[in-house]
Amino acid sequence: MSEVRTARRRATIQDIADAAGLSRGTVSRVLNDEQYVSAAAREAVQDAIRRVGYVRSAAARSLVTRRSGAIALIVHEPSVVVLDDPNIGNILIGTNSVLSEAEQQLVTIMVDSARDSHRVVEYLRGGFVDGAIVLSARDDDPITKAIVEIGLPACFVGHPPDAAAISWIGIDNRDAAERITRRLVDTGRKRIAMLASGLDRDSGQDRLAGFASALGDRYDPDLVARNPLFSYTAGAEGMRELLDRAPDIDGVFAASDAVAAGAMDLLQRRGKRVPEDIGIVGFDDSAWALRCDPELSTVRQPARTLGEQAARQVLEQIAEPSTEPRGLVLPTEVVWRGSA
Amino acid sequence: MSEVRTARRRATIQDIADAAGLSRGTVSRVLNDEQYVSAAAREAVQDAIRRVGYVRSAAARSLVTRRSGAIALIVHEPSVVVLDDPNIGNILIGTNSVLSEAEQQLVTIMVDSARDSHRVVEYLRGGFVDGAIVLSARDDDPITKAIVEIGLPACFVGHPPDAAAISWIGIDNRDAAERITRRLVDTGRKRIAMLASGLDRDSGQDRLAGFASALGDRYDPDLVARNPLFSYTAGAEGMRELLDRAPDIDGVFAASDAVAAGAMDLLQRRGKRVPEDIGIVGFDDSAWALRCDPELSTVRQPARTLGEQAARQVLEQIAEPSTEPRGLVLPTEVVWRGSA
Structure with missing residues (x-):
């Protein structure tokens, strides 16, 4: 075994056969768990495997079971x-x-x-x-x-x-987004924006659709900041963009908690108070939500x-x-x- | 192929042999890239593989190359x-x-x-x-x-x-821990504690050793809080423990930035100012360091x-x-x- 370790050459079936004093065919039958192998031969092969440090290649298992585990x-x-x-x-x-x-x-x-x-x-x-x-x-x-x-x-x-x-x-991303946006409306927010992410896939698309649906006639596409990533940085950048575009927004739905956390930090740096000046909600109920100050209203998804x-x-x-x-x-x- | 998809039964070598009108042995020689196979047989097997949707098991590749990639x-x-x-x-x-x-x-x-x-x-x-x-x-x-x-x-x-x-x-965890602790000393901190983590492995042990070495005679084992995890929660819990034990500490070396972030949030909740009342340093220079407020002094490790x-x-x-x-x-x- 120490030779194997030093040389790092992988032992072969031939090495096992040599060590066991048996034919390659017999070794192969043992490795493949085939019938017609004597108990003595099986034992000799198993012992040789240990001695030469043979790595049972994925082959040995998967040729027989066609399973990798x-x-x-x-x-x-x-x-x-x-x-x-x-x-x-x-x-x-x-x-x-x-x-x-x-x-x-x-x-x-x-x-x-x-x-x-x-x-x-x-x-x-x-x-x-x-x-x-x-x-x-x-x-x-x-x-x-x-x-x-x-x-x-x-x-x-x-x-x-x-x-x-x-x-x-x-x-159901669409339904969840609709419910949390409606709650922003119900608690009195008038100019509600969205930090939308991941619009190249179903989750991002559906969250934006739910947001638009909850706002109905009041939905304004100019109040949507778009970013490919569901990330903290995307939230900070998108929030900056929204504030520049519409300083009077008073509610924000962020497409994820990480996005919301980035947005909240930007708001703080701009001297805006949460929730007094702007109410903000996220999506996920991940660890980010509890690290926000104040803690984040969000959609709990059972990840x-x-x-x-x-x-x-x-x-x-x-x-x-x-x-x-x-x-x-x-x-x-x-x-x-x-x-x- | 559509049958395979519906039934989800994996095609076998026998299926290839049947589809190609050749023996299993020939199919096997092609799969193992052995010599003595005619070009025509090789082509017929490859065509049959495509038709029956055969998954080249890890076996086919690794029996030959002994590599998995x-x-x-x-x-x-x-x-x-x-x-x-x-x-x-x-x-x-x-x-x-x-x-x-x-x-x-x-x-x-x-x-x-x-x-x-x-x-x-x-x-x-x-x-x-x-x-x-x-x-x-x-x-x-x-x-x-x-x-x-x-x-x-x-x-x-x-x-x-x-x-x-x-x-x-x-x-060199020990050397890095020693340098950052010494800097805490040099900037005037008198009662310096450590939030130690991962003492079951070399990185955690070495950071504690470096901390102790930097403090020399002033090292006080009672000012070390121990936790198995390098986590935010470990930092908050350890900081609470340290404050209860020694309310007069004015410097803390946290074994990681996540630990430091948890400690800083706990200090804030207890009304302690960083860095005025307590100076705190971390380890890693990970994303945590820049999310701390104020930003964290730390050891940059080239992860x-x-x-x-x-x-x-x-x-x-x-x-x-x-x-x-x-x-x-x-x-x-x-x-x-x-x-x-």
């Missing part, structure tokens, strides 16, 4: 956003807890470029995972196509319109449960390959605190 | 801490950028329990990855042992004392570079298996801002 969590976000987004973290925690109980290995993969997508497609085609949970997929995504094509057990968190053949789980349920759906598809794709919508709740 | 980033932290720690995020970003350029797939794995460790050992033994980057490993870790035993190309970020046979990369260099070390070992294990220490810098 691993499931991918694929996160389509620029890396910087992953760090800023406790929502993704909570989905990850939920997913990991369910897969861990099922003795499946979760492997998280970030996709940040077209090049990344191409490589992930190769990885999925390579049979390294038995299933995938996919976050923040956009329309027309090569990874979505590959999952459909190879029939990989999968569940999307969120619902890209072109992924009809794949199970998904999500919340951990989303992760848990997505993992369960994938496990179910693996266990029962004929499972039909289905969508599942989890409820949200408006949480009213000090910021509005 | 994937590298693991193994993070030993409770999941909640991963979310709170921008440092880990920056290491991840650095690792991902280098591996992405090298066309290697990064897969991130969280280890949160002994059960997780056991499963990850199996995963590594399964040959699913060609190398590993390991964060926050403790002493006596089964994953460390498995990496040494199978000779897996690897690099640790940080330096667990029992991993002498594995390359590592890190910073992204740590990730990049760790990835390069692993790639080098894969390319050149005889590479000797080595340690690499990157420099840090004290950044003095408004909090002390």
